[in-house]
Amino acid sequence: MKKLLMLCVILVAAGSFAFAKGNAEPGKSIPTTPPEMPIVKVSGGQLKGxxxxxxxxxxxxxxxxxxxxxxxxxxxxxxxxxxxxxxxxxxxxxxxxxxxxxxxxxxxxxxxxxxxxxxxxxxxxxxxxxxxxxxxxxxxxxxxxxxxxxxxxxxxxxxxxxxxxxxxxxxxxxxxxxxxxxxxxxxxxxxxxxxxxxxxxxxxxxxxxxxxxxxxxxxxxxxxxxxxxxxxxxxxxxxxxxxxxxxxxxxxxxxxxxxxxTQEQANRIGQLTVQKLGLTAATLDQIKTIDYRTLLAAGVYALGEAGKEYGISFSGWNVSIxxxxxxxxxxxxxxxIPFIQGTVFSEAANNNLNLIAQGINKNTWTAAETDQYLAKRFGSDAAAVKAAFTGLFPEKKPQDAFFYDIGRRGPTLDYLVEKAQSGSAPVYNYLFAFEAPVNGGVLPFHCSELTYVFHNVNLREVTRATGGTVDVYKMQDVMAQAWINFARTGNPSQPGLEWKPFDPATKTGTLVFDTNSRFAPLDDQNLRQIMAAR
Structure with a gap:
């Protein structure tokens, strides 16, 4: 009985030690004292971080x-x-x-x-x-x-x-x-x-x-x-x-x-909001104490009504000139001011997250299924879209053309032309095209590139969201380094990956961030025109 009791004590102690060791990362020891908290003096007083x-x-x-x-x-x-x-x-x-x-x-x-x-x-x-x-x-x-x-x-x-x-x-x-x-x-x-x-x-x-x-x-x-x-x-x-x-x-x-x-449009939205709240110029100060949800609802109503008056869609709040x-x-x-602007491959409207939620994996489509999906979106132009897309993106699968976003890329290039022509500072363009190897393959969606820019793949929730593979970690190193280099010197190039300024005359010159990132002319105007017709 004593031997059995002694064995239990040893096993419990060993288990406790193993549990304690499990709290530390491999190769790292657990500190015996906490770090000293940093204190900084700023305008107004002192802060402790x-x-x-x-x-x-x-x-x-x-x-x-x-x-x-x-x-x-x-x-x-x-x-x-x-x-x-x-x-x-x-x-x-x-x-x-x-x-x-x-x-x-x-x-x-x-x-x-x-x-x-x-x-x-x-x-x-x-x-x-x-x-x-x-x-x-x-x-x-x-x-x-x-x-x-x-x-x-x-x-x-x-x-x-x-x-x-x-x-x-x-x-x-x-x-x-x-x-x-x-x-x-x-x-x-x-x-x-x-x-x-x-x-x-x-x-x-x-x-x-x-x-x-x-x-x-x-x-x-x-x-x-x-x-x-x-x-x-x-x-x-x-x-x-x-x-x-x-x-x-x-x-x-x-x-x-x-x-x-415009200022006129902004003023009208403000006036309609005040009217919806039942206020006048004489009672307007009450707007400072009205419940936020009530105020927001009146503002959203005003956006809709102003849109009807101007014949446009005010889809949300905005700055005004x-x-x-x-x-x-x-x-x-x-x-x-040097400037970078870019987009991601699938953005919001065309990403494949909804299909994944339905159990549909685009990477398992046969050639016939790919043609069916392309015809569903592009009709009789499907073959032309497929040919133009694979010419621009030989590293991608033909079915990826179904998800290519044109809603933001064209206006982005137009803005870069305007910015470049306003002065002498260089402008740069990128397209984030890296497919995360999770859930059968997730094409870049609106926001997805920020994980890599912030170099956050190792965070627990993000590791599982991206797949956390070698290529994923490589992608974050490449993209974060480009942003860091630009912040440091104004030039986003890095060894082995030159990123040239965008050419406003030809509207070409894009850094494509992907498994094998590359700088290319990426003149996709013809592809975007064919796709826009549908």
Whole structure:
């Protein structure tokens, strides 16, 4: 009996030791003392961040401005003592979500506490030396001016990109939808500053960076802004804002179409919103205390009614050209800003996620099935589409033509032509075409490239979302390095992969990110014309 008891004790002890060892990564020892939390003095007071597992220094939930509803952002009041910056701050107010997104597995989200007081940023760095002068990369989230936040996607974590490139990475929250882009300026001086408030929040964030980023090892004279979808349009808008002069030196836009509305249209949306709320010019101040959901519903109604009046579709909130905060043309400083803009292979309307959800795997189609699907989308032009597509993308399967997106690529090339012709700064184009080897093969969908740009494949939720293979890790190294090189020098080329500027005269010159990335003319105008006819 004693021998049996002793054996049990030994087994329990061994199991406990094995469990304890299992908490550490292979080859790494468990520390006996915690890391010392970093403290930084910024304008207003001191902040305490934290140390991530790889030694990256992180500061999350950093307040960069304060603002009343429909008021301009103001500097943060000074505080006493040390303020913790160790958890994410509240995210912007967003529409109520009632269902899980169809892309949740491949693009995992995080949902969080919402607040109108949402002017917070998050920062990752490798050093706190004020003389380090590391490149600074500031990400502006998407969501079509209507939704999203700086921490909504797991892939927005900035620590891995900071570590991989030895750069300072910042993600930013700001007011969106009816709180950030409802224009009430037609109601007089009290509301004259309501035009493009969400953009003014971003200006305030960039100003905070200029004042404080050196304390985090960053170079305020080498700041790159990059944004995806609605964030891309916000980046493009900043290129049209005189107040942004001197706040950044390079810019990158992912997957969007710049289409600001006019001041007249913005004013009309504001007027219809006020009418829907039952307010008048005399009672307008009540709009500052009306419940957010009621306000948002009135704004959405106004977007629809204004669309009917103008005979166009206001599909969501947008910036407006008032020629004060936002110009129709480029201010002088923007003409010398190098710029990258690109799209992904399948974007939103044509990705294969819906087919995967139905149990349909495009990679198992026979030649006959491929022809049937192509005929379903392109009719009698199917053969011409197939021939043009395989000529441009010999590395792809013919059935991939079914999913090729043309909705954003054409307008992107047009915007690059306009930007290139505005000044002397180079512009660059990319197409993200890498198929993730998960669920039988997932073609690039709207947002998917950000996983690789942020170098986040090793995060648990992202590893399973991408397949986590050798090619996946190689893809993130190549894409993240291009963004880092551009942020550092303005040239996104890297050894073995030259990325030449886009040629506005011929509208050619694209870096195709894929298993074997390549720079090519990629003159797909004929293909897009055939596809557009259908």
């Amino acid at each position: 934290f140390v991530e597992g790889d030694g990256t220094l992180a500061f999350t939930g950093v307040r960069y401005a304060v603002a009343e509803r429909f008021g301009k952002p103001q500097p943060v009041p000074a505080w006493q003592g040390i303020k913790p910056a160790q958890v994410y701050g509240p995210i912007p107010m967003v529409p109520e979500q009632t269902a899980v997104g169809y892309d949740e597995f491949v693009w995992p989200h995080r949902y969080y506490i919402q607040s109108e007081d949402c002017q917070y940023l998050n920062l990752w760095t490798q050093t706190l030396s004020s003389s380090a002068k590391k490149p600074v990369m500031i990400f502006i989230h998407g969501g079509s001016f209507n939704n999203g936040s700086a921490m909504e996607a797991v892939s927005y974590e900035g620590g891995n990109l900071s570590k991989f490139g030895d750069v300072v990475v910042i993600t930013v929250n700001h007011r969106i939808n009816v709180l950030g882009y409802l224009d009430l300026s037609s109601f007089g001086d009290a509301y004259k500053d309501t035009t493009n408030l969400g953009q003014l929040d971003l200006i305030a964030a960039l100003q905070w960076v200029q004042e404080n980023v050196a304390q985090f090892g960053g170079d305020p004279n080498n700041v790159t802004i990059f944004g995806q979808s609605g964030g891309c349009r916000k980046v493009q808008s900043l290129l049209h804002m005189p107040a942004a002069e001197g706040l950044f030196s390079k810019a990158i836009g992912h997957s969007s179409i710049y289409n600001p509305i 008032d020629n004060v905060t936002l110009l129709a043309t480029y201010p002088e400083f923007a003409k010398s």
